[in-house]
Amino acid sequence: MQWGEQAPGRPLWRQVLGRVLEQRQVGPNSYLLGLQQPWLAEAGRPGQFVHVRCGQGRDPLLRRPLSLFGVDPGEGRVELLYQVVGRGTALLSGLRPGMDVDLMGPLGRGFPRPPDGEGLCLVAGGLGVAPLVPAAQAWGAGRRVLALVGADTAAELLPEVQRRLVEAGAEVQLATMDGSRGTPGPVTDLLEGAIAREADAGRTGGWVVFACGPSAMLRRTAALAQSAGWPCYLCLEARMGCGVGACAGCAWPAAPDRPGGRFVRVCRDGPVFLAQEVGWWE
Amino acid sequence: MTPSPRLDVEVGGIRLKNPVILAAGTFGYGAEYAAPAGAARLGAVVAKSITPFPRPGNPPPRVAEMPAGMLNSVGLENPGLEGFLRDELPRLARLGPPVLASIAGETVRDYLYLARGLDAAPGLAGMEVNVSCPNLARGRIPFGSQPRPLFRVVEAVRSATRLPVWVKLSPNVTSIVPLARAAKEAGADALCLINTLTGLAIDIERRRPALGAVFGGLSGPAIKPVALRMVWEVAEALDLPLVGMGGIMDARDALEFVMAGATAVAVGTATFVNPRAAVEVLDGIVRYLKAWGLESVSELVGAAHPGAADRRPRRGAREPRGLEPAEEGDGG
Numbered sequence: 001m002q003w004g005e006q007a008p009g010r011p012l013w014r015q016v017l018g019r020v021l022e023q024r025q026v027g028p029n030s031y032l033l034g035l036q037q038p039w040l041a042e043a044g045r046p047g048q049f050v051h052v053r054c055g056q057g058r059d060p061l062l063r064r065p066l067s068l069f070g071v072d073p074g075e076g077r078v079e080l081l082y083q084v085v086g087r088g089t090a091l092l093s094g095l096r097p098g099m100d101v102d103l104m105g106p107l108g109r110g111f112p113r114p115p116d117g118e119g120l121c122l123v124a125g126g127l128g129v130a131p132l133v134p135a136a137q138a139w140g141a142g143r144r145v146l147a148l149v150g151a152d153t154a155a156e157l158l159p160e161v162q163r164r165l166v167e168a169g170a171e172v173q174l175a176t177m178d179g180s181r182g183t184p185g186p187v188t189d190l191l192e193g194a195i196a197r198e199a200d201a202g203r204t205g206g207w208v209v210f211a212c213g214p215s216a217m218l219r220r221t222a223a224l225a226q227s228a229g230w231p232c233y234l235c236l237e238a239r240m241g242c243g244v245g246a247c248a249g250c251a252w253p254a255a256p257d258r259p260g261g262r263f264v265r266v267c268r269d270g271p272v273f274l275a276q277e278v279g280w281w282e
Numbered sequence: 283m284t285p286s287p288r289l290d291v292e293v294g295g296i297r298l299k300n301p302v303i304l305a306a307g308t309f310g311y312g313a314e315y316a317a318p319a320g321a322a323r324l325g326a327v328v329a330k331s332i333t334p335f336p337r338p339g340n341p342p343p344r345v346a347e348m349p350a351g352m353l354n355s356v357g358l359e360n361p362g363l364e365g366f367l368r369d370e371l372p373r374l375a376r377l378g379p380p381v382l383a384s385i386a387g388e389t390v391r392d393y394l395y396l397a398r399g400l401d402a403a404p405g406l407a408g409m410e411v412n413v414s415c416p417n418l419a420r421g422r423i424p425f426g427s428q429p430r431p432l433f434r435v436v437e438a439v440r441s442a443t444r445l446p447v448w449v450k451l452s453p454n455v456t457s458i459v460p461l462a463r464a465a466k467e468a469g470a471d472a473l474c475l476i477n478t479l480t481g482l483a484i485d486i487e488r489r490r491p492a493l494g495a496v497f498g499g500l501s502g503p504a505i506k507p508v509a510l511r512m513v514w515e516v517a518e519a520l521d522l523p524l525v526g527m528g529g530i531m532d533a534r535d536a537l538e539f540v541m542a543g544a545t546a547v548a549v550g551t552a553t554f555v556n557p558r559a560a561v562e563v564l565d566g567i568v569r570y571l572k573a574w575g576l577e578s579v580s581e582l583v584g585a586a587h588p589g590a591a592d593r594r595p596r597r598g599a600r601e602p603r604g605l606e607p608a609e610e611g612d613g614g
């Protein structure tokens with residue numbers, strides 16, 4: 001996997017067809033979709049997503065956003081990692097090698113390159129791990145990478161994901177809500193532990209946090225990172241219409257003190273935001 | 283080779299090189315879709331509705347998927363008149379096709395203010411009046427739901443500008459014709475129909491409305507039969523150019539609107555699904571005209587109405603081949 005850096009400004013996206021190379025079940029409800037798509041493989045950056053047309057007909061109608069999970073520009077190959085949660089993703093799981101999928105991408109503002117030498121702390125809840133693996137692959141060399149990976153149950157901790165994280169040089173720590181594997185409880189407990197250990201060792205700073213997962217988990221992550229003084233980037237999820245910044249459907253509250261509007265657009269201004277840029281609802 | 287059919291149409295004082303328009307609110311202000319959607323090839327573009335001053339829009343979630351449709355509660359998030367004139371209109375004007383601004387307000391004064399402010403705007407071909415907004419003076423009942431308030435809004439806009447005025451009707455009414463008539467009598471140059479149908483979805487896991495604003499507007503294929511019926515009714519009742527929209531996904535849908543009485547059609551939600559939907563609609567219309575040997579798209583306007591029986595294919599005429607789109611290639 002080779003990932004480049006995202007240039008500033010709006011991403012240049014295209015509507016393209018991807019030829020299915022591989023559809024592999026990697027967990028109870030999770031699949032890895034490998035596609036031949038040279039443009040996305042070339043242009044995709046960690047944290048960016050593609051807007052996928054899941055069926056041919058008029059129902060389900062809208063596209064579904066999925067993070068880029070892997071790129072291989074040499075082979076012109078991209079990978080998506082997804083969980084079947086509804087009709088759109090169920091249709092995706094029916095794709096077989098040789099079929100074509102209609103994709104728009106790469107979309108959105110991805111993760112920034114962490115400053116040289118700084119440790120990278122990844123905090124993943126569930127399938128939120130999908131955009132974080134690319135960050136480890138892109139920027140893991142020459143720095144410490146701590147991957148904190150949480151899920152509801154052991155079955156949802158995907159071996160494929162852990163393998164890639166380890167390959168990228170990350171130290172992986174696991175947590176499950178039901179305690180069936182790793183530390184019992186939310187993945188943010190692992191972050192709290194990591195912050196405490198650094199403090200005990202007399203170290204402050206030196207880490208950047210990248211997080212993706214359910215909103216409550218992100219909120220807690222942002223609060224912990226802030227108290228530790230670690231810069232924190234969140235990859236947010238919102239229901240989307242267009243996926244390109246045109247419809248204002250994917251609004252997320254901006255931080256109350258942020259100039260330039262009460263809402264940000266997840267698809268265009270994000271999906272990756274500095275934690276201080278965004279607020280919370282519910 | 284048959285000569286290329288004529289595609290140009292005149293809609294309420296604006297000449298369009300073809301009858302396919304990008305609908306308000308579904309391609310932003312042009313920055314995101316201009317190139318991928320082939321906007322330069324289209325008949326016109328209608329910008330997202332603006333209000334006198336910037337509005338933040340509704341709390342999230344703002345979109346929900348519905349059977350063959352979507353519900354949205356974006357809520358007129360927009361940069362206001364000044365922001366539109368400064369940041370958005372110049373870029374829209376550079377796209378090429380005529381640009382209409384869509385104006386929305388909560389009082390007649392809001393509409394007046396916008397119409398005056400846009401009247402001399404460089405690069406603006408006309409205004410579309412969005413009357414689906416709550417009327418503060420009437421207990422928030424939308425202007426477009428009652429003939430009197432609708433008449434007053436359109437009359438005010440008409441008095442404040444020399445630009446062509448299109449009025450976009452709301453389908454959330456018991457009978458559309460009295461509203462269409464009120465808009466015409468107040469001086470509308472053309473009518474656009476329909477805007478979204480007000481709807482509700484409830485998330486049973488969270489036990490609350492799926493959208494932050496509770497209600498939203500339904501769009502997409504789900505609303506097409508309602509939209510077609512309304513275009514038909516208005517076409518039967520009045521003589522005024524109509525722009526038909528609501529669920530147009532391809533040229534077949536668009537041609538249904540034309541045959542129901544629309545001079546032009548607008549593509550909205552379909553652009554989200556397929557950014558090239560509008561240009562593909564255009565290409566499909568051309569294929570249809572050629573296949574049937576028609577000289578101009580105008581020949582089809584209202585062709586399905588009883589009075590237009592002489593414009594139908596003769597009994598026994600077989601549908602020509604070649605109407606289906608060519609095999610889709612790599613869209614990039």
Ligand SMILES: Cc1cc2nc3c(=O)[nH]c(=O)nc-3n(C[C@H](O)[C@H](O)[C@H](O)COP(=O)(O)OP(=O)(O)OC[C@H]3O[C@@H](n4cnc5c(N)ncnc54)[C@H](O)[C@@H]3O)c2cc1C
Pocket residue numbers: 049060064065066067068081082083084085086087088089090127130131236237238239240271347
């Ligand atoms: C930028 C971005 C990147 C994403 N990356 C991935 C990824 O790499 N892998 C992955 O499995 N999922 C990812 N998601 C979530 C994914 O888009 C949704 O799971 C998917 O749209 C569900 O579609 P569906 O038709 O199967 O489910 P639906 O029938 O539409 O809904 C089923 C459930 O999924 C939830 N859901 C639906 N759409 C979204 C959405 N856009 N965001 C969050 N929740 C949603 C609904 O609330 C509902 O509970 C991402 C979302 C965003 C915004």
Ligand SMILES: Cc1cc2nc3c(=O)[nH]c(=O)nc-3n(C[C@H](O)[C@H](O)[C@H](O)COP(=O)(O)O)c2cc1C
Pocket residue numbers: 241247249305306307308330331354356358384412450476477478500501502503505527528529530548549550551552
């Ligand atoms: C996300 C979204 C935003 C919209 N914003 C506007 C708007 O600002 N002004 C307006 O007059 N109509 C707006 N509409 C309505 C569309 O222009 C169109 O009338 C309607 O969606 C029906 O057409 P469609 O089914 O092709 O989308 C919006 C529709 C959608 C889906």
Ligand code: FES
Pocket residue numbers: 239240241242243244245246247248249250251265266267268
């Ligand atoms: S999904 Fe349309 S603006 Fe983000």
